[in-house]
Amino acid sequence: MSTAMIQTNSKLDLVMERVVDVPRELVWAAWTKPEHIKKWFTPAPWTTVDCEIDLRPGGIFRTVMRSPEGQESPHVGCYLEIVPNEKLVWTSALGPAYRPAIRAAVTGSCDELYFTAVITLEAQGARTKYTAVVLHGDEESTKKHEAMGFHEGWGAALDQLVALARTL
Amino acid sequence: MSTAMIQTNSKLDLVMERVVDVPRELVWAAWTKPEHIKKWFTPAPWTTVDCEIDLRPGGIFRTVMRSPEGQESPHVGCYLEIVPNEKLVWTSALGPAYRPAIRAAVTGSCDELYFTAVITLEAQGARTKYTAVVLHGDEESTKKHEAMGFHEGWGAALDQLVALARTL
Numbered sequence: 405m406s407t408a409m410i411q412t413n414s415k416l417d418l419v420m421e422r423v424v425d426v427p428r429e430l431v432w433a434a435w436t437k438p439e440h441i442k443k444w445f446t447p448a449p450w451t452t453v454d455c456e457i458d459l460r461p462g463g464i465f466r467t468v469m470r471s472p473e474g475q476e477s478p479h480v481g482c483y484l485e486i487v488p489n490e491k492l493v494w495t496s497a498l499g500p501a502y503r504p505a506i507r508a509a510v511t512g513s514c515d516e517l518y519f520t521a522v523i524t525l526e527a528q529g530a531r532t533k534y535t536a537v538v539l540h541g542d543e544e545s546t547k548k549h550e551a552m553g554f555h556e557g558w559g560a561a562l563d564q565l566v567a568l569a570r571t572l
Numbered sequence: 573m574s575t576a577m578i579q580t581n582s583k584l585d586l587v588m589e590r591v592v593d594v595p596r597e598l599v600w601a602a603w604t605k606p607e608h609i610k611k612w613f614t615p616a617p618w619t620t621v622d623c624e625i626d627l628r629p630g631g632i633f634r635t636v637m638r639s640p641e642g643q644e645s646p647h648v649g650c651y652l653e654i655v656p657n658e659k660l661v662w663t664s665a666l667g668p669a670y671r672p673a674i675r676a677a678v679t680g681s682c683d684e685l686y687f688t689a690v691i692t693l694e695a696q697g698a699r700t701k702y703t704a705v706v707l708h709g710d711e712e713s714t715k716k717h718e719a720m721g722f723h724e725g726w727g728a729a730l731d732q733l734v735a736l737a738r739t740l
Contacts, residue, residue, distance in 0.1 A: 408630030408669045416671070461629070461653065462576030484652065484670055485629065497665045497672040501576045502652055503584070504665040504686040504709035518672040541672035 407485055410493075410522050410537060416546050418538040418554045422562065428525040428532040430569035432489045435523060440572075441467065444564035447557050459486055464500035480505070484520070495520040497541075517545055517552075534562065575653055578690050578705060584714050586706045586722045590730065596693040596700040598737040600657045603691060608740075609635065612732035615725050622646075627654055632668035648673070652688070663688040665709075685713055685720075702730065 424431065434440045438455035445452045446469045453476065454468035465481040482498035485491060497518040499505055505518065519538050526533040536558060540546040592599065602608045606623035613620045614637045621644065622636035633649040650668055653661035665686040667673055673686065687706050694701040704726060708714040
């Protein structure tokens with residue numbers, strides 16, 4: 405079944421595009437196996453200490469990040485589309501089996517940051533054109549995500565991914 | 573590709589189950605064609621005055637309801653899973669192409685109600701076992717949805733669906 409095209413919006417999306425020097429099958433493996441995610445997903449000196457992946461639509465994508473001081477922050481998302489070696493879509497706005505994420509009404513805060521990540525891989529010989537598009541629902545979320553260091557963070561993580569993929 | 577099983581939670585879900593006296597192909601048609609949705613989706617005296625359906629994962633499901641006084645309220649959701657005549661999953665937590673719905677941070681309110689609806693149809697001869705499971709992220713959203721008249725509203729809408737399906 406065909407799926408809807410991603411429609412980008414320059415005011416609502418954060419985009420990272422880079423050609424990396426590893427084949428896309430290895431980039432895909434790095435994104436879809438918990439033992440790999442733990443090695444690259446969080447920019448040092450933070451670490452990813454746990455990861456759960458149920459790689460199918462509606463499946464859970466859970467990570468636990470640990471700060472240098474030892475504080476842990478869990479993140480739960482839901483996979484939406486999976487095209488092996490080509491496209492991976494997941495969102496933080498839903499949890500496993502598509503259940504909506506816990507809302508502001510409960511936490512007493514309107515500060516949650518929800519996004520949908522679309523990772524696209526294109527083979528360029530033995531290299532890969534890597535595109536990450538991160539969709540937000542409003543400009544405030546987009547600006548907040550950017551101010552949190554989106555470009556530096558996702559860029560540093562991608563460096564770690566490439567370093568790992570070279571060892572696979 | 574297999575998809576994740578829906579995991580129900582009695583504290584977070586609202587469920588409506590009924591055997592209706594029309595074949596499931598007609599129930600499916602009623603749920604997936606805008607001209608049909610406009611005739612049954614909103615319990616009278618409210619009406620559905622507009623409907624847009626892009627029936628594929630990531631596609632938009634948009635309706636506009638009108639009150640007896642003429643006030644219109646638009647609703648935008650996103651399809652997640654489509655198994656013709658069997659299963660339809662959509663969520664209000666995402667908009668078209670999986671973009672997160674606009675958040676409390678922008679509207680200045682924590683009052684949005686997000687849910688994921690899972691409609692399952694099972695043939696029982698010429699009749700259909702109709703199950704609607706509506707998933708929420710927290711108990712407050714569930715209680716609010718129930719207090720808004722979930723059971724009466726979805727029940728009255730299903731009566732209208734059955735009446736329409738008999739004419740198809």
